Amino acid sequence: MLLSKIKYIKAIGVRCNSLHYVTTPIFYVNAAPHIGHLYSAVIADAHCRYQRLRYPEKTVILCTGTDEHGTKIQQAEAGNRAGSEAVHVSQYCDEISMRYRNVFQAAGILHDDFIRTTEQRHKQAVSHFWQTLQSRGHIYSAAYSGWYCVSDETFLTDSQLRVDEQSGTRYSLESGHPVEWTEETNYMFRLSQFQDDVRHWVKQEARIRPAKFEKILLDTLSEPLPDVSVSRPANRVHWAIPVPNDDTQTVYVWLDALINYLTSRGYPNEQYVTNWPPAQQVIGKDILKFHGIYWPAFLIAAGLSPPQQLYVHSHWTVDGQKMSKSKHNVVDPIKAAEQYTMEGLRYFLLREGVAHSDGNFSHVKALRILNSELADTLGNLLSRACAKSLNPQQMYPVPHAEHFSQLLRDLDAAKRMQEAKLQLAGRCEQHYESNHFHLVADTVIATLHATNNFFECTKPWELKADGSSPNAPRLETIIAMTMDALRLCGIVLQPMMPQLASRLLDKLNVPGSQRTWSVLSESCNNSKSCHLTGGNPVLFQRIVESAQLPSESHSPAKSLQSKRSKSKKQLKMS
Missing domain, CATH: 3.40.50.620 (HUPs)
Incomplete structure (x- = not known):
């Protein structure tokens, strides 16, 4: 019945x-x-x-x-x-x-x-x-x-x-x-x-x-x-x-x-x-x-x-073709991770995959996205904010209220960054609830782009790092605002890249109790100054291709011959 x-x-x-x-x-x-x-x-x-x-x-x-x-x-x-x-x-x-x-x-x-x-x-x-x-x-x-x-x-x-x-x-x-x-x-x-x-x-x-x-x-x-x-x-x-x-x-x-x-x-x-x-x-x-x-x-x-x-x-194709044993293009995750890292592979799949349509796994696209977004946009920003030439005391400082207000009042780049930070939690919550991970990544990367632009516009490398300098409060405020954006993005990225996000938050010395979704609404004005953890803050090493003959394939389904090395890109610091 x-x-x-x-x-x-x-x-x-x-x-x-x-x-x-x-x-x-x-x-x-x-x-x-x-x-x-x-x-x-x-x-x-x-x-x-x-x-x-x-x-x-x-x-x-x-x-x-x-x-x-x-x-x-x-x-x-x-x-x-x-x-x-x-x-x-x-x-x-x-x-x-x-x-x-x-x-x-x-x-x-x-x-x-x-x-x-x-x-x-x-x-x-x-x-x-x-x-x-x-x-x-x-x-x-x-x-x-x-x-x-x-x-x-x-x-x-x-x-x-x-x-x-x-x-x-x-x-x-x-x-x-x-x-x-x-x-x-x-x-x-x-x-x-x-x-x-x-x-x-x-x-x-x-x-x-x-x-x-x-x-x-x-x-x-x-x-x-x-x-x-x-x-x-x-x-x-x-x-x-x-x-x-x-x-x-x-x-x-x-x-x-x-x-x-x-x-x-x-x-x-x-x-x-x-x-x-x-x-x-x-x-x-x-x-x-x-x-x-x-x-x-x-x-x-x-x-x-x-x-x-x-x-x-939906499914994944490889270089526009259906995966099949006969085509020898089936991508083994363990082998792919040898080149991209498993965190990078997680990010690429969630970044590029959309449920309603087939995704395309392309080695060229993977290199471009991982290098551009993880190594450069995210990783390089952290490296610059933590550089000893700017931050000799290795601190996550408290922003100075006067300089914080002045930057937001006078600098369009600061306004755009602050607006992106304020909208980050609400937008990403909506996207996570729908399993729209690609839109979470879009929102995070947009916030990081705004933060990089803020960092470039404020030119902190032109300010003396000496604590007795009259420029020191402004420099500390710039670093604090930059690190706060990194902190918020790290919290938001935890479901997508748990290990990389953990390394980011560890470097910023964010306590475990402060890595929850509820803290995303807290302003950096309420933060307490703390020491950064030691070590080189390299979150994601740029993937650099090894020298190959023109006839050799770059397909990720075949042997991954590319080597990963340290980025040769120099930080823009004096």
Whole structure:
């Protein structure tokens, strides 16, 4: 029996207000991680870091992990052992899953749970969920035939196929992968009965973001939904979770995989009730159908609340081409980080990526952005403000009220900088709330540009650094105003680049208690003078290309031969 709208609205409203549960997709271990996988994780991590920073009263939980069952895993493991010693499929899963763990650890992904679908807790959750659906009459057995795409792990209708006129081969219209005709007896889920409920869920305000993906789902839901096969014959797909009480069938990998979000919260034990539903589930556009139609239907059928929001992002191309093994252009995050650093890679992905359109990973673009924005605009400004020729006492000084007021009154550059600082928190909060990280970066860089312009216009290097000089209060005020802008930008950048932001705030000797979102509204007039920490304040080393022959490629997907060295750019100081 379908949920009425009243019951439905009541169901989705039951959640713990102090909990903010966020998930990434669980990543399929048929291949090693690439920057597209890292992008999903970095979006979720930056979102969670912002939530902790902005709402310290909330409990924020991030779950990620690996999906380790299905036909593709069997095939990938078989291909992996060809011509070498046999590797059991479980060992293969262990190895690839660990590579994801290592990438996420290197990238600073602060996950609270890394789930694997081969874990016993997950098998128990899947078994319980299956029996719940079955006991409610939503699963039945039937002979089934249709076009099956192994790569997509799904049956497709004729409208979802394209036919090669010469060969007659059929391909998935969405993914381009070939399909094969399959006839077998499976268990079916009554998806058709939940079409109205799913459509109602999708139409809720801000349920699917960006909005273009809501339209895609509604277009799909405008046609009748067929029931979906939720099992496979065990003799064909043996690397999977057995169907309860029927060892001739295994659970469809997508039903199995989606339940991981429940497993992580303790399902089916009672504690999961207060930890559900997710506040946001970050997914790639290629799995929109599974999360935007199947998943809410499964949950509603089981009497559970669907997620509060799906945040859907697009893919990454490399130099304008789709990533693929055959093109040898798949970007390994660990290798890319050898050149760009992992903090630089995080920044580039969040800076250049926009959820509604595919991003393009370009080595030339990465060099330009990281050198211009991190090394020059941010890093060089810090170096200049901390230079001993200007700041021999190595202080974060208190601005002198008279000079502070005079600069704001007489200097347009000071007014523009102060206005940018005052608007920084409000604008970035709005952008963070929408996961518009590129706009956060735009706002921060604009503030830093205004600060650099202020620094140039005031020409502090022309003022004597001697504390007894009548120019000393003005110089201290210029340094204080510059450092205050750096402090504010450092706080704002913490979700996007936690390690680099931490180094910046460490150099300025900002206490941990003063790195929260709430302090962004405090003026530098209320600051206390403090000593800077020691060491050279190089935040991000400029990336300088090594000498290469003209025929050698600069593609980041190939061996990264560029070396990182200290910038030769001289500071404009006397």
